[in-house]
Amino acid sequence: MPFTLQPAIGENFIDREEIVREMVATLTSKNILMGFALVGNRRMGKSSIFREVYSILSEEKRIVPVYFSLWSLLERTVEEFSRSLTFSILEAYKKRLSLKYRLKDLIKVPAQELFDFLRKIDVRIKILEKLEISLSEKGSGKDIPHLLNETFLLPERLAEDTGARCVILLDEFPSVIELTAQNGRMVGEAVIRKIRTIQESYRRTTICISGSIKKTMEMTALSSSSPFYRQFIVKNILPFERDSVRLLLEKNLGVKLSREAIDTALNLTNGIPFYLQFIGRGLIRYKKKNINPKTMKEVFQELLKEEGNLLFSEEFNSLGSRERRVLFEMANNSLSRLNEIARASGESLNVLGRYLEYLMKKGVIVRESRGSYRFVDPVFEAWIKQSVWP
Ligand SMILES: Nc1ncnc2c1ncn2[C@@H]1O[C@H](COP(=O)(O)OP(=O)(O)OP(=O)(O)O)[C@@H](O)[C@H]1O
Ligand SMILES: [Mg+2]
Incomplete structure (x- = not known):
């Protein structure tokens, strides 16, 4: 069984039975139209859950997922959002509409050619006409509400027309807030309101x-000020528990592990599935009998050294220099208290408070209790400690 750093699907997908079962049961039930919001830190397995649910619903x-x-x-x-999502929806309905072509290949084709093409194929005419308006260059760009209307009503119209139900899984949803009009104007908030109305x-x-940064998920979908407030069944996606850590490693390595080895894996990765796959990939090189806590630590250190930069340096360098300083002091000296961090980084409490606020918004740290903060991702912390120099 291969370890993978892609979203886990099929046989590679383990654990998460409860949430998958609940999602499938709810989303296939005739009487419930409520969707789910998956909230969880980066690399926790949200996309994998979406993929798994998608594959079961298929x-x-x-159901048309x-x-x-x-x-x-x-x-x-x-415009790009509307266009791409429209294609994904058409692609999903392809079989029911007997579309014979790979629509995704057409995504870059100029609008006019596309309509000529769509006219030729067997899509029900009424829907096609509406689609044409929504995708036409004249219509797009100028009238965003109209564009969104056509895009988000398409799955509903097609569902009515084909007697199906449609489930749209929007991964990394908070990025909607960054959408712009063609003139560069930020229109994310209006887009969110419009989607909600539809x-x-x-x-x-x-x-x-689904979304990885709790703060932005709250802003866009979960808080009482969001138009989507109380519209979703919210699920927090947490790290794997010990049993699943064991299952993932033993299954993929084809070996029974000692209690100490599993504890070590749990400690190093905090049960975050991505890092378990990461360690597993390194351990495959070892003979089965040599897989123990010591080799696990070695592999982890080695991978952190070899691949940590690839994983983290972009994220780290996208932060401001004083934010980086704050994180460096926190990681290097294992600090969590506000006043300790202030002393170490030479910032006043006021200024530091502001930086910590930014870092929370960016999903790097969380507030544990009053005046106490910690890294969201312990492996990011370990990397900073090991690889960043002041
Ligand atoms: N249920 C699972 N079983 C096995 N491996 C998993 C599972 N869920 C996630 N993983 C592994 O963890 C890693 C991250 O998974 P995934 O991309 O689904 O997470 P994510 O929360 O969507 O991450 P991101 O925030 O980066 O989008 C991948 O390597 C994937 O293979
Ligand atoms: Mg993801």
Whole structure:
């Protein structure tokens, strides 16, 4: 069984039975139109859960699942979002609409050619006409509400037309807030309000969302000031418990591990699935009988040295110099208290408070209790400690 750093699917997907079962049961139930919001730190396995649910729903006759990640957008304009999502929706309905072509290949084709093409193929005419308006260059760019209307009503119309139900899984949803109009204007908030308004009219479509930064998820979807407040069943995606840590490693390594070895893996990774895959990949090189706490620590250190830069330096360097300083002091001296960090980094309490606030917004640290902070990702902390010099 291979270790993977991609979202885990099929046989590679382990644990998470409860949430997958609940999501599938709810999303296939005729009487519930409520979607889910997955909230969890980076690399915790949100996309994997979406992929797994997607794959189970794909087998259901009446359900058309659509998976779409906001991170797949390049320009991050509303036009691009509408266009890409429209394609994903059409792709998902392809079989039911007997579309014979790979629509995704057409995504870069100029609008006019695309409509000529769409006209030729067998999509129900009424829907096609609406789609044409929504994708036409004249219509797009100028009238964002209209564009969003057409995009987000498409799954509902197609569901009515084909007697199906549609489930849209929007991964990295908070990035909606960064969407711009073609002139560069930020329009994210308006987009969110518009999606919410359309969602109110849904009878056959359910939206699920996921996001890694708690703060931005709160802002965009979960807090009482968000238009989506109370519209989702919220699920916190936590690290693996000990049993799942064992299962993942033993299954993929094909070996039974000692209690100490599992504890070591749990300690090093905090049960975050990505790092378990990461350690597993390194351990595969060892003979089975040599896999023990010591080799695990070695592998972890080695990988941190070899791949840590790739994993973390971009994130670290995108921070401001004083934010980096704060993190460096926290990691290097294992500090968590506000006043200790202030002393070590030479910032006043006021200024430091502001930086900590930024770092929380960016999902790097969390406040544990009054005046006490810690890293969200302990491996990021370990990397800073090992690789960053003041
Ligand atoms: N249920 C699982 N079983 C096995 N491996 C998993 C599972 N969930 C996640 N992983 C592994 O953890 C890593 C991260 O998974 P995934 O991309 O799903 O997380 P994520 O929360 O979406 O991360 P990001 O915040 O980076 O988008 C991948 O290497 C994946 O293979
Ligand atoms: Mg993801």
